[in-house]
Amino acid sequence: MTIAYLNGEYLPLLEAKISPMDRGFLFGDGVYEVIPCYAGKMVAAQYHLDRLRHSLAGIQLNITPSDEDLSQVLKLLIERNGSGDLGIYLQITRGVAEKRQHAFPDHTIPTVFAYTFPINAPSTGDMETATCFTTVTRADARWARCHIKSTALLGNVLHMMEAINEGAEEVLLFNEHDLLTEAAACNVFVVKDGQIYTPELDHEKLPGVTRRLCLELIEKHTNWPALVGPVTRETVMSADEVWLSSSTKELAPVTAIDGKPVGDGTPGNYWAEAQRLFHLYRFDTP
Ligand SMILES: Cc1ncc(COP(=O)(O)O)c(C=O)c1O
Structure with a gap:
């Protein structure tokens, strides 16, 4: 069973729920990362977190969790999902507002969601088995x-x-x-x-x-x-x-x-x- 992270909580993926008023759902008002992880170890985690910061700045979304907090969340998520070969999907949206309006609402709490999915270990460079x-x-x-x-x-x-x-x-x-x-x-x-x-x-x-x-x-x-x-x-x-x-x-x-x-x-x-x-x-x- 895949375990997801949603706004501070770890729970079975299919039990994770967000409001239809989430701006990610209504406007695609959010950013994301996909981080590969082999035998429980993330590849280039800091480069992904750096890009996430740039994407957040690009949509003028300030979030409080630091890189350390986010990486802790992801490490725990990897552990809860068996520390194998996994892709980690991490998405942050502007959160839920009562009214649907294009302009940024004043005080929303960003929605932070992550889950993992199995991935195949990439190629060793062997031509015979390459996925073309x-x-x-x-x-x-x-x-x-x-x-x-x-x-x-x-x-x-x-x-x-x-x-x-x-x-x-x-x-x-x-x-x-x-x-x-x-x-x-x-x-x-x-x-x-x-x-x-x-x-x-x-x-x-x-x-x-x-x-x-x-x-x-x-x-x-x-x-x-x-x-x-x-x-x-x-x-x-x-x-x-x-x-x-x-x-x-x-x-x-x-x-x-x-x-x-x-x-x-x-x-x-x-x-x-x-x-x-x-x-x-x-x-x-x-
Ligand atoms: C449009 C686009 N370009 C490039 C990439 C490759 O980015 P990365 O190497 O960080 O996975 C992706 C990955 O999802 C993508 O969606």
Whole structure:
């Protein structure tokens, strides 16, 4: 039985209840994190808490629990759920107000909710057992505040369904200049002629913790040139390798884009080495 945390209480997930007047429910007025945890140990917990603070500041929501308090809550939640391989979902909304109005209500108590879900240990970088992704491309039709990890994910959800409706598993998004932004639920890396590319961070992309760790690992353990900057559609479509990055996937190879193979349509050598670095250094994180 999954145990959840809701506003100070640990209880069975299916018994956790919030009011329909919660602004998270009515407006998507909240932010969240997903933190991976293997054998009971969180990966890059501090990076996730830092991003949570930025997201909270981005929606002007001040909450009192400190990082230490939040990490204590999460540690206890992990213990209560068996300290195995888990994803932790943590959501904070602006809370419940009596009246539905767009403007922030004066005195609400934020709703803090967390639960865990089982996850598979990520790949060791072995090409035979890699979980690969097929993708389609679309014009990025989300909002202009994608740097905030908001629970208001309908734009991402609709893009994901565009991929699924075409028999693919993810969608690569491009802005009005035909530059790569990210995917519906991942950041994106591209390898072409031995050069690693990933788009620079701005309001069009979520600052992914995995993206950050990947750039750190490449910098520390390889001599690969990594270019953080604009990535054109042409670079993506002629890439030798494309990877998706996210906390629960770490790095996942993209093997097809719009029905055409990426490289030879199998995971590439750069991916195998980068994912192997994750496997070796996953816990060497703040
Ligand atoms: C839109 C989007 N971009 C990127 C990511 C990757 O972020 P992280 O590596 O922190 O999981 C996610 C993860 O959920 C996401 O939803």
